[in-house]
Amino acid sequence: MPSFDGKKAAELHRHLHSHLPSDPALRVKALESLLVEKGLTTSETIDSWVEAYSDEIGPKRGAKIVARAWVDDGFRDRLLANATEAITEFGFEGRATAHLKAVANTVDTHNLIVCTLCSCYPFSILGVAPNWYKTAAYRSRAVRDPRGVLAEFGVDIAPDTKVNVWDSTAELRYMVVPERPKGTDGWTEEELAAIVTRNSMIGTERDLGTGGDS
Amino acid sequence: MDSVHDLGGKQGFGPIDVNEPDEPFHAEWEGRAWGITCSTRAPNVPIDWWRFVRENSVPTDYLSRPYFDSWIETDMITMIEAGVCTIDELATGKSATEPLASAKPMTTEECVNLTKSAFRRFDVEVSSSPTFSVGDAVVANLTATSGHTRLPAYVRGKPGIIHSHHGAHFFPDDCAKGKERAEHLYTVAFASKDLWPEASESPDMVYLDLWESYLGER
Structure with missing residues (x-):
């Protein structure tokens, strides 16, 4: 006990x-x-857990969710209203996503996720958190100097763009829905999912590249 | 608990390693640690007690050790308390007892399925009505328990606005003591300019999920 x-x-x-x-x-x-x-x-079981979180359970899942939100307005509405329910359309519900909230970036708003008290993270859709997300440097600074943190990641936020920082202090978990980049009209959901990065769903990346000049 | 884990707004921590590789595990032992923590947990350990055990780490270890390492040490303590193993066994890696179980190897597919079935809700029905409504002006308590709490120091005594209500969720301060009780939970919006002296011109907001007894009327 x-x-x-x-x-x-x-x-x-x-x-x-x-x-x-x-x-x-x-x-x-x-x-x-x-x-x-x-x-x-067993050592084989440990191998299997490593394998599961190296490939199948990871940010590729989150990317599929974001891509669908870009092409399907109905799904986007469902995702922003109740992400826990919406991700069951993919079968991605599971560990640490029973109270999932999706927050969408807009032209004048940027969202950033942190857990200042430990390292809460939506495992079943983003996999294992990057080490930097769990460091004292990120956890201490994301709430106090989000623009400085973003600048380190190469993200410049205009002075009149508002930054919303979400500190996961309870069992709610957060994911950012980045904006769909220009020049992707007519792309398939699969093509769109391929350009969605893990950091863009945490909020430490803003303008996604389209694989061309970036 | 006012330990080093409560990091929000603390100053002096250096640059972030933004060039970290994308792979989830950067050393073999990190993957092994992850597999161990996914496959072997001491029984009947509430998540809030687990977090409190981790908050009681040697402070210099908490700040300097890799996260998976700290996580594993927390698992070790819950295993010691459950009678699964001893410190001597952990130090030598050799069991002093007969096997306690006969775990069968799991496949990757079984691990994926187990991640899905690990879905667990933390909200429960309660008879009380929520005290606050969306838009209400609130202030976070100036003090918090010396035990486990999820009211970070950086918002204590600060004014906020109720952004949303999530029904009642298990209350961590009590669950960490083995007492399961629920309270209404809210997302509370704090203006950065109310939190940090250097942010007086900032349009930015910080949102926290806070339980009802962490908050007062304003």
Whole structure:
């Protein structure tokens, strides 16, 4: 049973800090050996989880959602009204998307997602969060200096463009719907999905390239 | 808890590695850590207690260790408390007991399906009516519990506007203590100019999802 005692948890952290090897690779290797020996998981299962989140579960899913929102106004409306329900049209519902909210960029609004308290992220549609999303640098600065953060990512926001920062402090999870770039009229949903980047769905990219001059 | 995890608005943290490769795992151990955390969790660990365990990390470790590493250490503590393993076993990687189970290998497809079935709602029906309505002027509490809370320091005492209401969601401050209770949850809009002295001319907004007892009328 959990102790529900923060002091006890802190003490265990200190013990682990002093008893385990300092290299994370060694700590994780020992943990895997132990859990496999105890029959709680298998190395093949761990391989499968890596595989699942390296390919199938990742930002390609989010990109498909965005592309459909660009070509299908009805879907766009459903997505912005209730993203949790809308993504079931793809079968992408799952871990950390039971309270999903999609926020759309416009000509004069830009959206940026962060979790200042931990690293909440909509796993089942965007996969594993990038490391930078989980760093103190991003988490501390996204709410205080979003324009400075965006500039580091090469995104310049006009002074009269409003930035909305969404800090995922509860179990709601957020995704940004970027604007459809010009010059993509007549493109298929698949072609459009191919230009939607992970960062554009977090909000650290704004103007998507069309594969030509960018 | 006012620990180093509450990072919003803290200053002095350096540039972001914007050129990080796109691959989800940058070292083999990161993938192994992810697979372990997906496949092996101690039983009956509420997410809010798990987060509170992580917030109780050695502060310098919290800020300096890679995220997957910190995540795994939190899993280890929940496993120790559940009696799954000991610190000595974690240090050696050798089990001192007979096997506790006989897990079968899972395929990638099974992992994908399990991710889908991990869908879990956090909202519940409650008999109370919400105190606030969309558009109401509110102020976030000036203080918070020394236990787990999801009221970040940077909005405490600051004025905001109710942007939307989400029904009642499990209340993390209580769930982290093993007491399951729900409260009305709102998205609250804060103007950057009300949060940061250097943002007095800014049109920007910061939205947080906050529970009813974190808020007062204004």
